[in-house]
Amino acid sequence: MEHKDIERLDRISAHLHALLHNEQPGVLDLTGQQEDEICQVGEFVNTLTEALSALTNAAHHLSIGDMDVPIIAKLPACHHLKNLQATLRHLTWQTGQIAKGDFSQRVEFLGEFSHSFNWMVEQLEAYRQRILGQNRELERLASTDSLTGVYNRRSFMAFATKEFLRSRRYSHIFSAIQMDIDHFKKINDTHGHAAGDEVLKAFTANCLEVLRESDVLGRIGGEEFSIILPETDLAGALIVAERFRQTIADLKVYVDEQIVHFTVSIGVTNLRQDDTGIEAVLRRADEALYLAKNGGRNKVVSAG
DSSP: OOHHHHHHHHHHHHHHHHHHTTOOOOOOOOTTOOOHHHHHHHHHHHHHHHHHHHHHHHHHHHHTTOTTOOOOOOSHHHHHHHHHHHHHHHHHHHHHHHHTTOTTOOOOSSTHHHHHHHHHHHHHHHHHHHHHHHHHHHHHHHHBOTTTOSBOHHHHHHHHHHHHHHHHHHTOOEEEEEEEETTHHHHHHHHOHHHHHHHHHHHHHHHHHHSOTTOEEEEOSSSEEEEEEETOOHHHHHHHHHHHHHHHHTOOEEETTEEEOOOEEEEEEEOOTTOOSHHHHHHHHHHHHHHHHHTTSSOEEEOO
């Protein structure tokens, strides 16, 4: 081998050495050489240099979060890098889905990372369920009377208004009942407020046993209660009201070894064509209630 050939091979060897040690090799210049083998080696090395440079650039972009960098180098390592790129893209999409509330996402292709990722998602779902449960409880507390568990005034009026609008829209009927426990102040004065609370709870419990699931009972004031009976005419509402009156009249509430008896006065009405709002319906039922109280209590009176 001539001296010039040895020099060429030395230059090629130095170029390859620089590539293997992540050094900047520069451009291998074999211009003017006539030996095909050496020229082919030079072309290969230059091509390899370009491919490794492109591969390094793509890996750098992936490392800083650029998922759209093109990977065009024709090296075996590029296949694995493309797989990593696709994996990161899918993981990014899954993270976005989780952010939208889809906690069904799971990762099964990243080894130990998969376990940590899936555990994180499970914990997020558990936290969400806990928050939803707390929100439901807060909504329940905000909409119900704390003593009796039935709707409070605000929630009852909201339901009654919806029922009024629904019945108007679809030409349906409903009835309303207003009730007031007779001489409730006397119960408190005679037996104490704890006894009064027990009377209120017993009263609502017995009313709920008579009502259907579609009926709604609300505590409007201290001892005042209202009921909406959907799809019920006046005759049907009067039957329900009389059942209330009789049940309460027969009820015995035991407080500190004492028996407390009480009665209820009831006013009943139904939806009319000229009613302009739920307030008109309830006002009419309230007027019937006062007629019952003024007529001796423990009565059911209908308006109309």
